[in-house]
Amino acid sequence: MISTRLSSLRLAESICLLLILLFLSGCGQKPESTTITFAVGGAPAELDFWQVLIGEFQDRTGIKVDLLRQPTDTDLRRQGLITSLKAGRSDPDVFLMDVAWLGQFAASDWLEPLDTHNDLDLDVFFEKVLNLADRYQGHLIALPVYVDGGLLYYRQDLLNKYGFDKPPQTWSELLRYSLVIQKGERETNPDFYGFVWQGAQYEGLICNWLEYAGSNAGGIVFEDGRIILHTPANVQATQFMHALIHIHKVSPPNTYTEMKEEEARTFFQQGNALFERNWPYAWALHQSEDSPVRGKVGLAGLPHFSVGPSVSTLGGWHIGISKHSDAKQKSFEFMKFVLSFETQKRLALELSWNPGRRDVYTDQQVIAALPHFTRLRGVFENLRPRPNLPYYTLISQVLQRHLNAVLSGNSSATEALSAAEREAQTIVDRYAQ
Amino acid sequence: MPSRNLTSVSKSAAHELRTGCLFILPLVVFIVLFVLLPVLGTFINSMFQDVSFVGKRFYFFKNYEHLWSDPGFFKALKFTLLFILVSVPFELVLGLLFAMLLDQHIPFRGLLRGCVLIPWAIPAAISARTWELIYNYSYGLANYICLTLGLSTQPVNWLGTSVGAFSAVVVADVWKTAPFVAIIFLAGLQAIPRELYEQGRIDRANSWHMFFRITLPILRPVVIVALLFRTIDGLRVFDLIYVLTHGGPGGSTASVSHYAYMHFVSGDFGYGSAISVVLFVIAFVFSIVYVKVGRFSTEVL
Numbered sequence: 001m002i003s004t005r006l007s008s009l010r011l012a013e014s015i016c017l018l019l020i021l022l023f024l025s026g027c028g029q030k031p032e033s034t035t036i037t038f039a040v041g042g043a044p045a046e047l048d049f050w051q052v053l054i055g056e057f058q059d060r061t062g063i064k065v066d067l068l069r070q071p072t073d074t075d076l077r078r079q080g081l082i083t084s085l086k087a088g089r090s091d092p093d094v095f096l097m098d099v100a101w102l103g104q105f106a107a108s109d110w111l112e113p114l115d116t117h118n119d120l121d122l123d124v125f126f127e128k129v130l131n132l133a134d135r136y137q138g139h140l141i142a143l144p145v146y147v148d149g150g151l152l153y154y155r156q157d158l159l160n161k162y163g164f165d166k167p168p169q170t171w172s173e174l175l176r177y178s179l180v181i182q183k184g185e186r187e188t189n190p191d192f193y194g195f196v197w198q199g200a201q202y203e204g205l206i207c208n209w210l211e212y213a214g215s216n217a218g219g220i221v222f223e224d225g226r227i228i229l230h231t232p233a234n235v236q237a238t239q240f241m242h243a244l245i246h247i248h249k250v251s252p253p254n255t256y257t258e259m260k261e262e263e264a265r266t267f268f269q270q271g272n273a274l275f276e277r278n279w280p281y282a283w284a285l286h287q288s289e290d291s292p293v294r295g296k297v298g299l300a301g302l303p304h305f306s307v308g309p310s311v312s313t314l315g316g317w318h319i320g321i322s323k324h325s326d327a328k329q330k331s332f333e334f335m336k337f338v339l340s341f342e343t344q345k346r347l348a349l350e351l352s353w354n355p356g357r358r359d360v361y362t363d364q365q366v367i368a369a370l371p372h373f374t375r376l377r378g379v380f381e382n383l384r385p386r387p388n389l390p391y392y393t394l395i396s397q398v399l400q401r402h403l404n405a406v407l408s409g410n411s412s413a414t415e416a417l418s419a420a421e422r423e424a425q426t427i428v429d430r431y432a433q
Numbered sequence: 434m435p436s437r438n439l440t441s442v443s444k445s446a447a448h449e450l451r452t453g454c455l456f457i458l459p460l461v462v463f464i465v466l467f468v469l470l471p472v473l474g475t476f477i478n479s480m481f482q483d484v485s486f487v488g489k490r491f492y493f494f495k496n497y498e499h500l501w502s503d504p505g506f507f508k509a510l511k512f513t514l515l516f517i518l519v520s521v522p523f524e525l526v527l528g529l530l531f532a533m534l535l536d537q538h539i540p541f542r543g544l545l546r547g548c549v550l551i552p553w554a555i556p557a558a559i560s561a562r563t564w565e566l567i568y569n570y571s572y573g574l575a576n577y578i579c580l581t582l583g584l585s586t587q588p589v590n591w592l593g594t595s596v597g598a599f600s601a602v603v604v605a606d607v608w609k610t611a612p613f614v615a616i617i618f619l620a621g622l623q624a625i626p627r628e629l630y631e632q633g634r635i636d637r638a639n640s641w642h643m644f645f646r647i648t649l650p651i652l653r654p655v656v657i658v659a660l661l662f663r664t665i666d667g668l669r670v671f672d673l674i675y676v677l678t679h680g681g682p683g684g685s686t687a688s689v690s691h692y693a694y695m696h697f698v699s700g701d702f703g704y705g706s707a708i709s710v711v712l713f714v715i716a717f718v719f720s721i722v723y724v725k726v727g728r729f730s731t732e733v734l
Contacts, residue, residue, distance in 0.1 A: 079698055086485060086702070104700050107486035191571075201681035253590040254570035256682055257598075267571070390486035393699040398505065405683025408593060423504060430499055431487055 033326040034064060036334060039092035041070030041077040049351060057337050063330045068092050074203070085110040085322060093325035094334055096145060096317045099133050100203060100386055100393070105320070106136035107390035112321040112328055113139040120336070124357045132385040134318060141320060143339055144356025146347060148315030149376075149383050150211050153268060153276040153286065156298040158185070167300040171215070171240060174275060174303045178250040181274050189272065194250030196264040197277035199241070201404040204260055206386065206396050207313040208277060209403055212237035214311030214384050215304035220395075222387055225432050229399070229421040230414070237305070238413035242406050256407035269293055277302065279315060283372055284352035299372050301379050314383035316356070348373070354380070391431050398423045472713065479707040485700035496707035506708065508684060509692040512599075516688065517667035520603045520610075524663055525656070527607060528614025535615065536622045546619070553612040561676035564605040568592055568677075595685035598678050602686055605673055610666070614659045621655030622648070657727030664723070665716045 040050050047069055054065045068091070070077045078101055084092060085108070097105060105111055114120065122130060125144060134142045152174075154167045162181050168174040178194025185192040198204035213219045218233030244251040252259075252267070259267075261278060265285060268276035271292045276282070286297045304310040319338055321331045337343060344355035348366050354376055360366055361377040386392060402420035405411040411419075482492040500506050535546050552560065567574045568591040576588040592598045625648065633643045649656075671690040674680060680687035689712050696705035 075698060082485070082698065082700065086700075104486055108700060110485070201679050201684065252570070253588075253593060257590060257592040258570055391699060391701075394696070394701070397695055397699075401505070401680070401684030401687070404681050405685075408595075408682035410595060410683050410685070419504075426499075426502065431484065 032329065033090070033093075035066055036063065036093040036325075036327045036330045037066045037068050037091040038334065039068040039070055039077075039081060039095035041072055041096075043072055046351060049347075053338075053343065053346075057334060060337075061333060063333060065334060066091075068095075074098055081105075085324070088324050090322075090324050090326040092322065093327050094319065094321050094331040096319055097142060099144075099314055099316050099318060100396075102133055102142055102318060102320075103136070103388040103392050104390045106139075106141045110323055111136075111141040112323050112325065113141060114143065114321070114332075115140045117332055124341075124359050126356065126358055126380055126383075128381065128383060129314065129316075129356065132383070133314065133388065136388070142318040143320075143335070144316060145319050145338060146316050146353040147356050147380055147383070148279045148281075148354065149312035149379050150207060150277055150302055150315075151280060151312065151376075151379060152300045152302045153278060153282060154298045154300065155274050155293065155296055157296040158274055159298075167298060168275075168303050171212070171303045171305055175244070175248060175250065178274055179248060182250055185274075191272050193252045193267075193273050194248075195244060195275040195277075196251060196259065196267045196273045197255065198261060198264055199245070199251075199255040199259050199404070199407050200257060200263075201400050202260060203396060203400070205400050205403055205407075207315065209238070209241065209399070210313045210384060210386065211277070211302050211311050212241055212305075214313075215302065215308040217305075217308040219384070220387050220399075222389065222428075225428060227395070227421065227424045227428050229424060230417040233307075234417055235413045238403065238406055238417065240305075241403075242409070242413065245407060246409055256404055280354050280372075280376055281352070284370075299375055301382075310382070311384045312379050312382060314385045316354070318356075391427055394427045395424045398427065475706045475709050475713075478703060479710045481703045483701070483703035483706070485702070489703075492703060496704050497711075499704065500707055500711065505684070505687075506689075506692060509687045509689045512686060513668060513670065513689045515599075516602065516606075516670060517664055519599075520606045521660065521663045521667055523603065523607045524611045524614050525659060527611040528659065529618050531611065531615035532618035532622055535619055549612045549615055551612070552609045553616075555609070557609065557672040558676050560609050561605060561673045564601070564608075565677050568601055592678055593682060595682065598682060598686045602670075602673060602677060605677060606667070606670070609673075610663060614663065617655055617659045617662075618652065621652045625651050654727060657723050661720055661723050664719050668712060668716050668719070 038050070038054065040047070042050075047067070051067055054067055058064060070080050078098070081092070081095055081097070085105070120143075122140075126147060129144050129147055130140070134140055134144065152167065158181055159165075159167065159177070162177075162184060164177055168177055174195060182192055182194040198208050210219060213234050216233045216237045218231055218237055221228040221231075245253065245255050254263075261282075264276055264278055265282045267273055268278075268282075269286055269291055283297075283299060285291065287294055301310045302312055319335050321328055321335065325331055339357065341357065341359060344357045344360050345363060345366060347353045348355050348360055349369055352370060354373075355361075358377070361373050367373055387395070389395065399420050402411065402416040402423075406413050406416045479496055480492060480494070481489055482495065483489045531549055535542065535549065539545070555563075566572075570576065570588055570590050573591070575591060576585075579585045579589060590597070591601055629647050629651075630643060633647055638646065669690045670688050671694065674686055674688050674691050675694075678686045680691055689708060693705045693708035693712070696702075696708065
């Protein structure tokens with residue numbers, strides 16, 4: 001009896017001690033921590049790459065870096081960062097962000113301004129990307145690690161076979177080529193479709209839609225607290241997307257249920273499609289050893305409507321430093337290392353990512369290994385961002401829902417866009433102070 | 434003498450009380466820490482405008498006011514209520530059938546009882562992913578079967594219509610949770626004294642009568658418990674939606690939890706909390722109604 005009481009007392013004591021220790025360790029406000037925590041997610045190969053890079057950085061500078069491994073899923077990566085930042089935790093110190101979150105993160109005052117560091121050479125980055133995505137209210141808050149933009153992949157061998165000498169410049173040309181070649185190819189391959197793109201209800205749908213809308217001189221307009229979505233240009237672009245699936249039937253029926261980047265890529269890579277809209281990452285995979293379309297693929301800017309220019313939605317990941325970081329100077333050193341010419345070149349050569357630095361695209365060794373980079377550079381000068389609003393995600397949610405309803409045939413483009421505009425406006429009003 | 438006896442009795446009673454308190458203390462701490470405080474915290478948070486990019490200030494019921502005029506929320510609420518209205522009855526009926534089957538003396542009964550539990554043991558995200566592969570348009574099992582048997586000449590886009598996606602979600606949920614209901618019912622069935630059935634047989638009751646006059650009334654408290662569990666679980670359905678349909682097509686399968694989550698990710702914690710509180714209140718009302726209808730206090734036998 002006595003012994004059990006003693007031991008339970010001891011247990012209680014040690015628990016208390018542990019709690020006090022935990023409490024104290026949480027409170028300790030050290031001037032500058034000796035290690036930095038770098039949060040990044042991605043495929044296993046990408047995480048391994050970061051691990052190697054961190055090792056080299058440690059050898060060179062003596063600064064210890066902890067790699068906080070995040071999942072591959074974009075939403076989960078964001079959720080993990082928001083939880084730490086909202087709680088004001090000092091870790092992670094430095095992290096990668098999707099370009100679509102920058103508005104929210106900057107407006108939440110979670111990011112350390114970078115303009116105070118004048119030893120940064122900003123001229124090496126794509127100027128448009130910096131101005132559109134990385135500046136918030138005059139402050140530089142992030143820098144591009146790699147840049148993405150929508151591209152058109154096409155089957156060069158099939159265009160030759162049916163006598164088309166160059167990739168389509170306009171959407172109506174794309175439709176015409178698709179109808180002809182789909183009809184011909186169906187005789188031997190019943191699963192063949194003209195054009196695959198991302199139409200499922202997720203962020204990628206907005207990226208695709210902005211390219212159709214923008215190339216019809218439309219898009220999301222935001223001025224004086226008013227958001228405008230329901231315009232003739234947007235309605236026409238949305239109707240065209242619906243028609244690709246339901247009227248002309250050149251895009252498969254699962255476009256609006258399942259088609260995300262990887263679904264579209266595998267569909268095209270299996271040789272079942274003539275055209276594909278995707279990000280630059282697909283190139284290296286289409287050209288891999290076991291790819292059935294290896295050596296048969298071409299790359300071009302996306303088509304446009306007769307009234308607008310070719311538009312490519314800006315994607316990609318940016319690096320920033322937490323305002324709550326306890327090792328800002330060291331984080332900045334690490335950031336400079338990630339954005340150095342050597343590291344960016346390795347990102348291109350080893351992961352075939354598209355660096356945020358322009359000068360990598362003219363490097364002879366890079367061009368020899370990745371000849372398509374010369375073409376990408378031109379596309380990246382003309383990128384169109386998503387609206388840089390702090391509540392962009394909520395607007396995007398509304399738009400995703402209504403656009404996907406149009407693609408599924410449950411709603412007309414006019415109905416959907418006017419409903420989306422109304423709902424988006426209530427969101428704008430809710431946060432406009 | 435008697436007085437001394439009395440003090441010793443009261444002493445031992447006090448001791449017993451203390452021991453009793455000690456025993457329930459961990460549970461009380463657990464409930465306060467992980468149930469009461471979060472619920473209170475969420476409620477308090479729902480009274481604030483707590484948006485990461487705007488700041489935090491007291492808001493009274495303004496979040497609820499916004500909620501009232503938010504078509505996205507009502508669409509999610511409608512889906513969620515419809516979802517429990519359809520899936521819970523299926524789960525209960527199937528669960529009861531399984532339970533009655535497993536209550537019989539059939540060969541390999543132990544093995545079968547174990548097997549029935551497997552879908553319940555699989556994490557929801559994984560089973561949702563499995564169903565996603567089954568429904569897949571290009572290489573899914575469902576389309577393979579349909580095309581092989583000649584039921585259809587074209588692949589079917591199962592998740593492509595609102596009705597299709599809704600049914601797909603219900604099927605996946607029933608598959609996963611009917612076993613859970615079956616196990617609860619099985620326990621209830623085993624508690625019914627066999628003599629009652631023998632008595633019924635003597636009175637020449639047919640099996641139909643025996644089911645409705647003996648089995649079901651005695652099972653009632655168990656049915657209410659299963660109903661309660663499934664309704665509350667169904668109200669907060671998230672993982673299945675998140676993995677299987679992402680709320681599509683056109684937002685027709687977005688659940689309330691999914692809607693609250695989207696606001697959390699977008700940085701509006703106050704609004705997300707308000708949605709969670711509404712969900713909590715609905716679940717609470719359901720629970721009270723069930724407990725009242727179930728008449729737990731009245732004796733069955």
